[in-house]
Amino acid sequence: MNQNSVIVSxxxxxxxxxxxxxxxxxxxxxxxxxxxYLGVDLFHTTRGRTIAFGVGLKLGNPKLxxxxxMGDLVTIGGNHFMHAARRNIDLTVICINNFIYKLKNAxxxxxxxxxxxxxxxxxxxxxxxxxxxxxxxxRWTALHKAELTNSIxxxxxxxxFSVIEAISPGEGNFxxxxxxxxxxxxxxxxxxxxxxxxxxxxxxxxxAIDSDKKIIVGKFVDWERPTFxxxxxxxxxxxxxxxxxxxx
Amino acid sequence: xxxxxxxxxxxxxxxxxxxxxxxxAAAAGCKxxxxxxxxxxxxxxxxxxxxxxxxxxxxIQMEDELGxxxxxxxxxxxxxxxxxxxxxxxxxxMMEGIGFGAALExxxxxxxxxxxxxxxxxxxxxxQADMMQARWGSHGDYEIIALSPDSPQESxxxxxxxxxxxxxxxxxxMLMSDECVGHMTExxxxxxxxxIEVEPRRFYxxxxxxxxxxxxxxxxxxxxVKAGEGxxxxxxxxxxxxxxxxxLDCDIDEVxxxxxxxxxxxxxxxxxxxxxxxxEDSLDDAEVVVVSYGIxxxxxxxxxxxxxxxxIKVGSLRLVTVWPFPEKRITELAHKIKGFVVPEINYxxxxxxxxxxxxGKANVVLVxxxxxxxxxxxxxxxxxxxxxxxxxKYEGVVEYRTSLERLIFG
Numbered sequence: 001m002n003q004n005s006v007i008v009s010x011x012x013x014x015x016x017x018x019x020x021x022x023x024x025x026x027x028x029x030x031x032x033x034x035x036x037y038l039g040v041d042l043f044h045t046t047r048g049r050t051i052a053f054g055v056g057l058k059l060g061n062p063k064l065x066x067x068x069x070m071g072d073l074v075t076i077g078g079n080h081f082m083h084a085a086r087r088n089i090d091l092t093v094i095c096i097n098n099f100i101y102k103l104k105n106a107x108x109x110x111x112x113x114x115x116x117x118x119x120x121x122x123x124x125x126x127x128x129x130x131x132x133x134x135x136x137x138x139r140w141t142a143l144h145k146a147e148l149t150n151s152i153x154x155x156x157x158x159x160x161f162s163v164i165e166a167i168s169p170g171e172g173n174f175x176x177x178x179x180x181x182x183x184x185x186x187x188x189x190x191x192x193x194x195x196x197x198x199x200x201x202x203x204x205x206x207x208a209i210d211s212d213k214k215i216i217v218g219k220f221v222d223w224e225r226p227t228f229x230x231x232x233x234x235x236x237x238x239x240x241x242x243x244x245x246x247x248x
Numbered sequence: 249x250x251x252x253x254x255x256x257x258x259x260x261x262x263x264x265x266x267x268x269x270x271x272x273a274a275a276a277g278c279k280x281x282x283x284x285x286x287x288x289x290x291x292x293x294x295x296x297x298x299x300x301x302x303x304x305x306x307x308i309q310m311e312d313e314l315g316x317x318x319x320x321x322x323x324x325x326x327x328x329x330x331x332x333x334x335x336x337x338x339x340x341x342m343m344e345g346i347g348f349g350a351a352l353e354x355x356x357x358x359x360x361x362x363x364x365x366x367x368x369x370x371x372x373x374x375x376q377a378d379m380m381q382a383r384w385g386s387h388g389d390y391e392i393i394a395l396s397p398d399s400p401q402e403s404x405x406x407x408x409x410x411x412x413x414x415x416x417x418x419x420x421x422m423l424m425s426d427e428c429v430g431h432m433t434e435x436x437x438x439x440x441x442x443x444i445e446v447e448p449r450r451f452y453x454x455x456x457x458x459x460x461x462x463x464x465x466x467x468x469x470x471x472x473v474k475a476g477e478g479x480x481x482x483x484x485x486x487x488x489x490x491x492x493x494x495x496l497d498c499d500i501d502e503v504x505x506x507x508x509x510x511x512x513x514x515x516x517x518x519x520x521x522x523x524x525x526x527x528e529d530s531l532d533d534a535e536v537v538v539v540s541y542g543i544x545x546x547x548x549x550x551x552x553x554x555x556x557x558x559x560i561k562v563g564s565l566r567l568v569t570v571w572p573f574p575e576k577r578i579t580e581l582a583h584k585i586k587g588f589v590v591p592e593i594n595y596x597x598x599x600x601x602x603x604x605x606x607x608g609k610a611n612v613v614l615v616x617x618x619x620x621x622x623x624x625x626x627x628x629x630x631x632x633x634x635x636x637x638x639x640x641k642y643e644g645v646v647e648y649r650t651s652l653e654r655l656i657f658g
Contacts, residue, residue, distance in 0.1 A: 032493045247301070
């Protein structure tokens with residue numbers, strides 16, 4: 001299991017909202033029993049295809065509530081992210097940022113070269129999500145447990161494309177790597193938490209994560225616009241009149 | 249089960265093969281199409297998009313084919329009969345999703361209106377060169393079913409057949425049409441709903457806590473449930489056991505013992521006799537048999553007619569289901585005849601299956617075509633003549649040089 005603390009927040013949020021008919025789509029492996037633990041159906045897809053699968057589930061049955069757990073910072077399958085946001089398909093995307101790319105001062109957690117620092121610039125995920133049209137955007141570190149749980153619960157109750165960036169070290173990266181202390185994960189969690197600053201009103205263009213700045217966390221976007229299914233039904237009802245059979 | 253009258257647009261139409269596919273999908277109960285436009289398949293998606301809001305269905309133009317195929321899988325698990333429509337380049341992008349769909353035993357249909365050539369190829373012209381890709385395109389072991397229509401009427405009928413097979417065996421089913429059939433406009437008769445047989449999804453009806461998503465009942469096929477119904481599904485593209493749990497920490501014996509991969513293959517192979525459909529003509533006393541599929545089988549008719557006038561006893565075997573391949577029937581015939589003539593719009597794909605199944609008992613002649621058009625029937629006639637006259641036994645497949653190739657290459 002990769003991201004314990006985020007999963008705990010998700011479980012708490014699910015309990016709080018009391019939602020039924022929930023599906024979780026993920027492209028990383030979770031342990032057996034996670035579906036029972038969360039009380040959901042879990043789909044482990046090919047990597048990068050989580051959002052596309054979620055889109056299929058949601059459109060296949062609009063009564064479902066879909067949670068997408070994704071990592072890799074909108075790289076593989078990034079196109080699906082942008083277009084699902086643009087269409088405002090009702091998905092709750094939890095994007096777990098474990099700094100596959102760049103965070104100079106922190107111990108690097110690049111999954112391929114664990115002890116090196118990746119020089120690439122990562123996406124500013126809240127800004128990307130907002131530009132693409134997401135209706136709810138927040139960012140928290142995994143130690144902001146109450147805030148993260150709140151945000152997930154709020155996002156789940158919204159209709160539309162919601163994105164929560166959760167900053168959390170990947171546990172798996174540290175197992176058996178020489179030179180990395182056994183408590184590295186805890187230290188990193190604390191490092192992220194200590195170097196963060198809550199600023200809900202910060203414009204999203206300022207949210208890029210850099211080593212000489214604090215990580216700005218908070219809820220940045222929360223507004224309403226019609227979802228894809230609303231638009232589909234409204235448009236076609238308008239065009240076809242009596243001949244239209246609503247999609248449900 | 250009979251088709252829902254609301255989904256069937258009964259009547260006599262003058263439409264092309266692409267549009268006929270859309271009517272077939274509607275009649276079969278398809279409620280979700282995710283696709284990305286690509287010549288020469290776009291008309292099919294467009295036609296379904298027009299029908300969709302009248303039958304409570306949805307069409308979504310996804311961002312790409314990778315997304316289309318995965319959205320189709322998602323919608324199928326959500327309980328909707330689903331399909332996608334594409335052509336060669338899109339078909340290549342869909343391979344990942346086809347493997348994933350096969351591994352999760354997801355019923356869905358892919359309509360591939362084939363174009364000619366590799367890569368971007370000849371978008372507006374025909375080809376039959378995706379046949380092996382349909383069978384082997386995604387990595388790892390799995391089986392699929394592929395059908396090949398030769399007319400707009402069959403495009404309608406086989407689309408329904410494709411959905412029925414997909415639901416019966418929980419498997420990806422491919423309708424391997426081509427540009428010629430797709431853009432050919434002919435009379436299509438859509439019968440009334442009471443005349444259309446539709447396979448309902450095989451839903452599980454037992455107690456919730458005892459459901460194992462990959463435990464087969466009849467025909468080696470497991471019953472299915474919908475996502476979000478409280479079954480606590482754990483589904484993964486990893487090799488998994490009957491629970492759906494991945495087999496990662498097991499030793500090799502345990503993986504082989506518990507894995508469902510073997511059954512992905514077996515459920516089609518064991519039921520092959522029930523799935524396979526071929527159309528035979530004058531095979532009883534034939535000395536030469538033309539094996540063909542799709543548009544080529546219609547072109548071959550002329551060549552066969554010419555050969556009969558010439559006095560050759562020639563039979564025809566048309567593949568309705570190309571995959572699984574009718575191995576037994578080909579072997580049976582190989583023992584009785586001089587040889588097979590296999591015209592196809594590629595440089596040799598199905599002909600190697602014919603050769604494999606003839607076990608060296610009959611000559612096998614390929615009449616190739618590079619795509620962007622169909623065969624000259626004279627070439628098929630000449631190839632039949634060559635096989636009929638020949639007294640020696642060839643090794644392997646012999647390629648017939650068509651008149652066009654002789655003209656170009658001397």
